[in-house]
Amino acid sequence: MSLNVGMPLSNVQSSGSSQNALEMNKICQWILELNHPDTRENALLELSKKREVVTDLAPMLWNSFGTIAALLQEIVSIYPAINPPHLTAHQSNRVCNALALLQCVASHQDTRSAFLQAHIPLWLYPFLHTGCKTRPFEYLRLTSLGVIGALVKTDEQEVINFLLTTEIIPLCLRIMETGSELSKTVATFILQKILLDETGLSYICQTYERFSHVAMILGKMVLQLSKEQSGRLLKHVVRCYLRLSDNPRAKEALRQCLPDQLKDTTFQNVLKDDTSTKRWLQQLFKNLEAPATSNNQQQPSLMIQPQQPRNL
Numbered sequence: 001m002s003l004n005v006g007m008p009l010s011n012v013q014s015s016g017s018s019q020n021a022l023e024m025n026k027i028c029q030w031i032l033e034l035n036h037p038d039t040r041e042n043a044l045l046e047l048s049k050k051r052e053v054v055t056d057l058a059p060m061l062w063n064s065f066g067t068i069a070a071l072l073q074e075i076v077s078i079y080p081a082i083n084p085p086h087l088t089a090h091q092s093n094r095v096c097n098a099l100a101l102l103q104c105v106a107s108h109q110d111t112r113s114a115f116l117q118a119h120i121p122l123w124l125y126p127f128l129h130t131g132c133k134t135r136p137f138e139y140l141r142l143t144s145l146g147v148i149g150a151l152v153k154t155d156e157q158e159v160i161n162f163l164l165t166t167e168i169i170p171l172c173l174r175i176m177e178t179g180s181e182l183s184k185t186v187a188t189f190i191l192q193k194i195l196l197d198e199t200g201l202s203y204i205c206q207t208y209e210r211f212s213h214v215a216m217i218l219g220k221m222v223l224q225l226s227k228e229q230s231g232r233l234l235k236h237v238v239r240c241y242l243r244l245s246d247n248p249r250a251k252e253a254l255r256q257c258l259p260d261q262l263k264d265t266t267f268q269n270v271l272k273d274d275t276s277t278k279r280w281l282q283q284l285f286k287n288l289e290a291p292a293t294s295n296n297q298q299q300p301s302l303m304i305q306p307q308q309p310r311n312l
Contacts, residue, residue, distance in 0.1 A: 027060070031064050034067050040074070048101060057104055058111045059111055062115070087132075091136065092140050109154075116158060121163075122166065125168075127140050141175065152194065176191070181230055188233065192243070201246065201247055202247075205247040229267065238280050238281050
């Protein structure tokens, strides 16, 4: 579907039977208005409200003339407000509306591959690099994480292969260590989805530096969660540990570095009604049980020597 500036709005139809012609005319008009600086802000706001209900909004955005360029222009326009940090709430809200539309494109099966091939996620990484804890920056980081989260939620190999060529893992680890609870949760979910992929697990466990960085951050999170408990965040942390235990070398290392708080009753209250996380934790303990003595040659452990982990 192509939506050009000269196209009569009445020619564009939605696949959703619940969308009437008048509503679709509004959608198409707002898309056209994204190309004009004077009307873009309102169009971003209105379209972001419709992203959950208009079935074909993502293809309409991707295939319409100048739309993606306009969204990227919104993103680039606030780069100067990042360093030094002076992002306002108004600027943050506006660019987050643009990011919400990109998340819509990232989520749709007909546009996701092209979205990756165009390397659109890389434009969001400067927002994930920020460390300012004010609300505008937190909202910006969280919405940017939402775009990446929408990609990994699809469990597609193409997504993981793309992300592994970028710096998304160290960016997520940084947010897992220093972000708000909600940002930590989304960042840990992204790491979890990468680990659940065979290529992602092999990548993280390939070297001592990569594994130790991940294990160090997960350990810090467990320690923090023992003081400020969050069942939702703990669930993702436990799932990451369980998946790491599927790798023979990582399993050997986890026998030495699994936090004591996961082994005792620290999280007893938060887990009492969470059957899935309790089951994952029990499976983790089972995976880490010391094997019987064998003459078979064991794979070398990832815990080779105590050194400062470097960037992944």
